[in-house]
Amino acid sequence: MIAAKKIKEPFGDRLFLLGIYIFLTLLMLAVLYPLLYIVSSSFSSPRAVVSGQVWLLPVEFSLKAYKSIFNSTQLMYGYYNTIIYTVFGTLINLVFTVLLAYPLSVKSFYGRNLVMILMMITMFFSGGLIPTYLLVKDLDMLDTRWAMWLPGAFSVFQVIVARTFFQSSIPSELSEAAQIDGCRDTRYLVSIVLPLSKPILAVMTLMYAVGHWNAYFDALIYLRSEKLFPLQYVLRNLLILNATDPEMLANTAQKIREQGFEQALKYALIVVASVPVLIMYPFVQKHFVKGVMIGSLKG
Amino acid sequence: MGRAQVNVLEQSVIPEKYSKSKLSAGKKIARHWELYLLVLLPVLYLIIFKYVPMFGVQIAFKDFNVVQGIWGSQWVGLKHFETFFTSPNFYLIIKNTIVISFYSLLAGFPIPIFLALALNEVRTGKFKKSVQMVTYAPHFISTVVMVSIIMLMLTPHVGVIDRVFSFLGWEMTNFMGVPEFFKSIYVWSGVWQEMGYASIIYIAALASVDPSLYEAARVDGASRWKKIIHIDLPSLLPIVVIMLILSLGNIMGVGFEKIYLMQNPLNLSSSEVISTYVYKVGLVGANFSFSSAVGLFNSVINLILLLAVNFFAKKVSETSLW
Numbered sequence: 001m002i003a004a005k006k007i008k009e010p011f012g013d014r015l016f017l018l019g020i021y022i023f024l025t026l027l028m029l030a031v032l033y034p035l036l037y038i039v040s041s042s043f044s045s046p047r048a049v050v051s052g053q054v055w056l057l058p059v060e061f062s063l064k065a066y067k068s069i070f071n072s073t074q075l076m077y078g079y080y081n082t083i084i085y086t087v088f089g090t091l092i093n094l095v096f097t098v099l100l101a102y103p104l105s106v107k108s109f110y111g112r113n114l115v116m117i118l119m120m121i122t123m124f125f126s127g128g129l130i131p132t133y134l135l136v137k138d139l140d141m142l143d144t145r146w147a148m149w150l151p152g153a154f155s156v157f158q159v160i161v162a163r164t165f166f167q168s169s170i171p172s173e174l175s176e177a178a179q180i181d182g183c184r185d186t187r188y189l190v191s192i193v194l195p196l197s198k199p200i201l202a203v204m205t206l207m208y209a210v211g212h213w214n215a216y217f218d219a220l221i222y223l224r225s226e227k228l229f230p231l232q233y234v235l236r237n238l239l240i241l242n243a244t245d246p247e248m249l250a251n252t253a254q255k256i257r258e259q260g261f262e263q264a265l266k267y268a269l270i271v272v273a274s275v276p277v278l279i280m281y282p283f284v285q286k287h288f289v290k291g292v293m294i295g296s297l298k299g
Numbered sequence: 300m301g302r303a304q305v306n307v308l309e310q311s312v313i314p315e316k317y318s319k320s321k322l323s324a325g326k327k328i329a330r331h332w333e334l335y336l337l338v339l340l341p342v343l344y345l346i347i348f349k350y351v352p353m354f355g356v357q358i359a360f361k362d363f364n365v366v367q368g369i370w371g372s373q374w375v376g377l378k379h380f381e382t383f384f385t386s387p388n389f390y391l392i393i394k395n396t397i398v399i400s401f402y403s404l405l406a407g408f409p410i411p412i413f414l415a416l417a418l419n420e421v422r423t424g425k426f427k428k429s430v431q432m433v434t435y436a437p438h439f440i441s442t443v444v445m446v447s448i449i450m451l452m453l454t455p456h457v458g459v460i461d462r463v464f465s466f467l468g469w470e471m472t473n474f475m476g477v478p479e480f481f482k483s484i485y486v487w488s489g490v491w492q493e494m495g496y497a498s499i500i501y502i503a504a505l506a507s508v509d510p511s512l513y514e515a516a517r518v519d520g521a522s523r524w525k526k527i528i529h530i531d532l533p534s535l536l537p538i539v540v541i542m543l544i545l546s547l548g549n550i551m552g553v554g555f556e557k558i559y560l561m562q563n564p565l566n567l568s569s570s571e572v573i574s575t576y577v578y579k580v581g582l583v584g585a586n587f588s589f590s591s592a593v594g595l596f597n598s599v600i601n602l603i604l605l606l607a608v609n610f611f612a613k614k615v616s617e618t619s620l621w
Contacts, residue, residue, distance in 0.1 A: 013523045020417045021426075027414065028433050031491065034448060035436070037459055052462050100341035103334040110327035115338060118345055124602055127352025128594035130581045134369065135352050153344055185333040214441030217556050221582060232443045239447035240560055266451060270444050277439045282432060 042066070042267035049264045065261075065268035075269075077227060078234035085148045085230055086212040093208040094201070096154040101162035102189050106175075123156045129221075136222060147222035148215075148230070158204050165200040166193060199287045206284040213277055235273055239266055359592035372588075379592035388576070396572040399558075400550040402486045408546060410494045412539065415501030416531055420523060431502075434495025446560040449488050450475060475561070478569035485561060485570075500542070501535055508534045540618040548605025551597055573597045 009017075036056060041049050045060035053059045069075060103109050104116055126132075132151060141147045170193055178188045194201070216232035223229060242262075328335065354369075359379060361372040383389060414434065421427045440448070452458045453474040461474070474480050512530050521529070555574035562570045573593060581590025605620075613619040 010522065016523045017420060020420050024414075024417055024421065024426075024430050027494075028430050031433050031437060031495065034452060034491075038448060038451075050457055052457055052459075055459070096341050096344065099337050103331075103338040106331065106334060108327070109331050109334050110324060111335075115342060118342065122345060122349040124605065125353065125598060126349065127354075127356050128591060128598060129577055130587050130591040130594065131352035131355030131358065131369075132348075133582065134355055134358075134587070135348065150344075151348060153348070154341070185331060186337065189337070210439055214439075214443075216441070216443055232441050235441075235447070236443045236560065239443065240450065263451075263454075263457060266447060270447060270451075274440055274444055277441075278436060281436070281439050285432065285435065 038267050038270055041264065042271045044264070046261045046264035049267070065264045066272070068261075068265060069268055069272055074226075074234055075231075075238075078229055078231035081228060082213060082231035084145070085215075086209050088145075089149045089212040090205060090208045092149050093152075093154050093158075094204060097158050097162055097204060098189070098194070100154065101159045102166060102193060103185075104159070104163045105166035106185070119156055119159065133221060142222055143224045143228065145228065148212075148218055151218065151222075152211075155208075158207065162197070162200060162204065165197060169200075170196055202284050203287045206281065209280075210277055231273060235269060239269060356591060356595055358588050359595045361588055363588040363591075375588075379589045380596065382589060383593050383596065388571070391568065392571055392573055392576050395569060396551055396553050399482055399485060399553050399572060402482055403489060403553075404546050404550070406486050407490050407493065407497070408543070410490055411497035412501055412535065414494055414498040415505060415535075416527055418498070418502060419505045419531060420527075431495065434498070436495070437492040438496035440492065442556040442560060445488065445492060446557060449484060449561070453484070473565075475563060476565035478566045481561070481566045481569040485558065489557070500538060504535055504538045505531060536616070537618045540612055540616050541620065544605070544608050544612050544620055547608045548601060550604060551600050 033056075037054070040056060040058045041054050042065055043058040043061055043063070044054050045062040046064065048054055048059035100115075100119070104112055104119075106112070127135075136142060136147055136151060141150065174192060175188065178192060183192075214232060216230065216236055219228075219230050219233040223233070358369055358372065360374060360376060361369075362375050362378075363369065363372045367373075418427055418430060421430075437445075450458075452460045455461050455473050461472075464470075464472075472480075474484065508530060513526060516526050516530060551573065553572045553574060555578060558570055558572055559575050559578065562575065574597075577590050577594045577597070580586050580593070584590075609619050
């Protein structure tokens with residue numbers, strides 16, 4: 001059937017479509033290549049990496065870099081902290097978002113516009129870095145895990161997405177029926193609205209979780225103790241400030257070190273840090289369009 | 300006369316709504332008392348974590364000292380603003396901020412639209428899915444990892460880009476140390492990372508175009524190119540305008556994270572922007588008041604820009620944020 005359709009198309013259109021396929025293929029390769037190159041480098045021997053032999057596939061396959069990484073307590077601590085920040089942080093995000101979005105979606109909620117305005121103002125104007133820092137300091141949250149959870153307890157954008165979803169995708173008849181049956185707002189939210197909002201909750205969970213997993217700015221500002229540092233902060237020290245972790249290099253001979261073992265380590269670090277997020281996202285990808293589209297609606 | 304008619308209409312069609320608005324405020328609140336409990340926590344949060352710092356902004360007009368706190372410190376008027384406007388860095392920082400923003404906008408804004416238009420021509424199938432899957436992926440890479448990827452690929456002698464350059468016979472350079480390269484590296488790596496994800500919103504908008512328009516165009520013998528020009532582009536226009544307003548309103552708000560990580564002493568003349576300056580002077584240098592003044596200056600400009608662009612867009616295209 002597809003073939004029949006193609007024959008019907010005029011030559012110019014077929015040529016145009018061919019151009020589009022070429023454009024998209026090139027674009028895809030341009031995005032894919034650096035990712036492949038990094039993965040391949042991480043599985044290559046340090047010698048091959050440093051002498052510039054890796055172009056596409058691993059050269060002199062080796063797992064040495066990965067073995068060294070898992071010797072590092074610093075990095076393992078980072079992993080542990082990031083998992084804690086991500087799990088509880090996302091939970092806090094979801095609770096706050098729903099608590100705010102649901103009342104805002106109820107049309108007969110008196111004072112709804114006031115709350116909405118209160119929230120929207122923060123989207124366009126904020127106290128800025130220093131006043132927020134001073135607040136966190138005054139609340140005695142500096143250098144505690146709370147500093148990683150509370151200053152960004154929800155995003156206004158996600159609240160609007162959730163509110164619009166509640167408003168547009170959950171039939172108002174349900175609410176009326178529930179009211180007649182004597183179901184109060186909280187019960188209605190928990191047993192009817194939330195189960196019907198699984199797709200949007202899935203996208204929100206992904207967005208918030210990725211945000212926590214990838215965050216380093218809050219750690220940079222609020223944290224001082226090494227044992228609280230999240231993965232990204234540890235990575236920054238190792239990858240960008242070129243700090244070396246003696247534990248990672250413990251079992252490598254001086255000779256290998258000279259051959260740029262640290263360089264090879266970096267590729268493995270990148271893979272280890274990014275894989276959890278990259279394997280998570282395809283599962284939620286199909287909901288993306290919905291999430292983004294709802295966010296762009298006004299209402 | 301006309302007004303009275305409308306009222307009558309409202310009464311007859313939606314009597315419930317009419318009667319509802321007659322309820323006293325107390326009754327309205329009582330009806331949804333549980334909602335107030337739900338919303339209490341987030342509202343308290345907004346007040347404490349967003350509005351208290353907004354009042355804390357007054358330290359921009361004061362000489363903050365730790366002992367006296369925000370409210371007790373001495374008022375000094377516009378002193379910190381004057382210091383900033385007359386400092387030798389002022390011109391450079393503003394210039395870098397604006398140039399990086401406009402460059403990002405020029406390079407990063409149209410490409411997701413092209414991508415969405417092209418993907419829209421490929422109706423279904425695995426090819427479309429894999430292009431989407433691959434181009435969205437870099438969005439989920441953290442800034443730290445992204446910057447280290449950039450640095451690894453550009454490492455002299457070892458990085459793949461440097462090897463390509465030397466293969467083509469160009470001189471090897473320490474790319475990250477050359478101020479002239481900084482902005483291009485920043486902008487194009489950003490395009491690489493975000494183009495797929497930024498295209499989602501346009502793809503979604505194109506998916507909601509009425510299929511009968513395409514059918515009518517096909518009957519009229521329109522080519523694919525004509526369909527893009529006369530159907531796709533006009534359908535995208537409102538969302539394009541909204542996105543443009545948002546980006547223009549944020550033109551002074553170059554993000555901190557990536558630039559800060561990409562900075563080094565060699566490229567600083569090209570890479571210092573307002574947000575990194577605020578951080579360094581304020582938190583690293585503990586100059587709270589001066590840094591708040593710079594930050595406040597920045598957010599006020601942003602707000603003015605957003606309002607101005609929104610106003611302009613409303614006049615010209617009847618599309619606006621509110």
